[in-house]
Amino acid sequence: MTEIRWFDDNTSLAPALAAAVAEDVRAALATDPAAILAVSGGRSPVPVFEALREADLDWARVIVTLVDERWVPETDPASNAALVKTHLLQGKAAAARFLPLYTGDASAAAAETRLARSFAELPRPFAALILGMGDDGHTASLFPASPNLEAGLALGGTVENTPPCLAQVGAIAPTERVSLTLPWILDARHIYLQFGGAGKVEVFNAALAGPNRQYPVSFVLAQTRTPVTVFAARS
Numbered sequence: 001m002t003e004i005r006w007f008d009d010n011t012s013l014a015p016a017l018a019a020a021v022a023e024d025v026r027a028a029l030a031t032d033p034a035a036i037l038a039v040s041g042g043r044s045p046v047p048v049f050e051a052l053r054e055a056d057l058d059w060a061r062v063i064v065t066l067v068d069e070r071w072v073p074e075t076d077p078a079s080n081a082a083l084v085k086t087h088l089l090q091g092k093a094a095a096a097r098f099l100p101l102y103t104g105d106a107s108a109a110a111a112e113t114r115l116a117r118s119f120a121e122l123p124r125p126f127a128a129l130i131l132g133m134g135d136d137g138h139t140a141s142l143f144p145a146s147p148n149l150e151a152g153l154a155l156g157g158t159v160e161n162t163p164p165c166l167a168q169v170g171a172i173a174p175t176e177r178v179s180l181t182l183p184w185i186l187d188a189r190h191i192y193l194q195f196g197g198a199g200k201v202e203v204f205n206a207a208l209a210g211p212n213r214q215y216p217v218s219f220v221l222a223q224t225r226t227p228v229t230v231f232a233a234r235s
């Protein structure tokens with residue numbers, strides 16, 4: 001269920017990934033009143049966002065949300081919401097509705113119930129979901145160092161018995177994060193995993209070997225429920 005598409009660099013990868021995601025959203029809008037797109041933060045998605053925002057879609061029927069968030073307000077440079085608003089929700093895509101994860105609660109843990117209510121109202125599944133991957137094999141904010149990684153992976157869990165969002169603390173000091181849990185990540189018609197650089201290629205190959213808590217992304221690659229297309233840049 002995992003296809004791998006190789007590119008020389010992120011510059012050549014970005015338009016191809018944007019086109020694939022746009023096609024998934026378009027297909028969802030052809031049958032459903034709204035399409036939900038979940039995206040990751042970090043540096044890699046920026047050129048993808050800037051290509052995707054120009055896609056000819058009925059953006060007014062698209063809901064964009066995040067796969068994870070650092071627990072900071074949008075005024076903070078670490079905010080994924082700010083990244084998405086700056087690079088994706090511009091131009092044609094400005095018409096989309098945005099569902100942030102940062103709620104202003106004192107902590108991500110305090111916001112979990114509120115976030116569960118927001119996600120319960122979303123039509124499912126996600127039309128498309130874009131994941132990144134860190135040098136340590138993390139994806140979303142499911143870090144090997146997270147003390148509650150097991151709760152985030154919720155192996156064997158379903159969207160019915162697993163909260164959509166869980167705080168991930170202690171993984172990245174000093175910022176607490178909130179992450180979609182794995183069952184909710186997998187509740188998508190199509191998952192895209194994007195990464196680049198020789199170091200990450202090595203981590204990716206290790207994660208391909210099979211499910212391994214040392215590389216949380218491996219649980220996305222090992223599952224057979226949701227199609228995964230990897231967009232990998234060699235440099």
Ligand SMILES: O=C(O)[C@H](O)[C@@H](O)[C@H](O)[C@H](O)COP(=O)(O)O
Binds near residue numbers: 040042043045080138
């Ligand atoms: O909030 C985040 O930082 C992301 O969701 C995170 O999981 C990201 O996808 C990876 O860390 C890769 O980040 P880069 O694209 O910057 O390498």
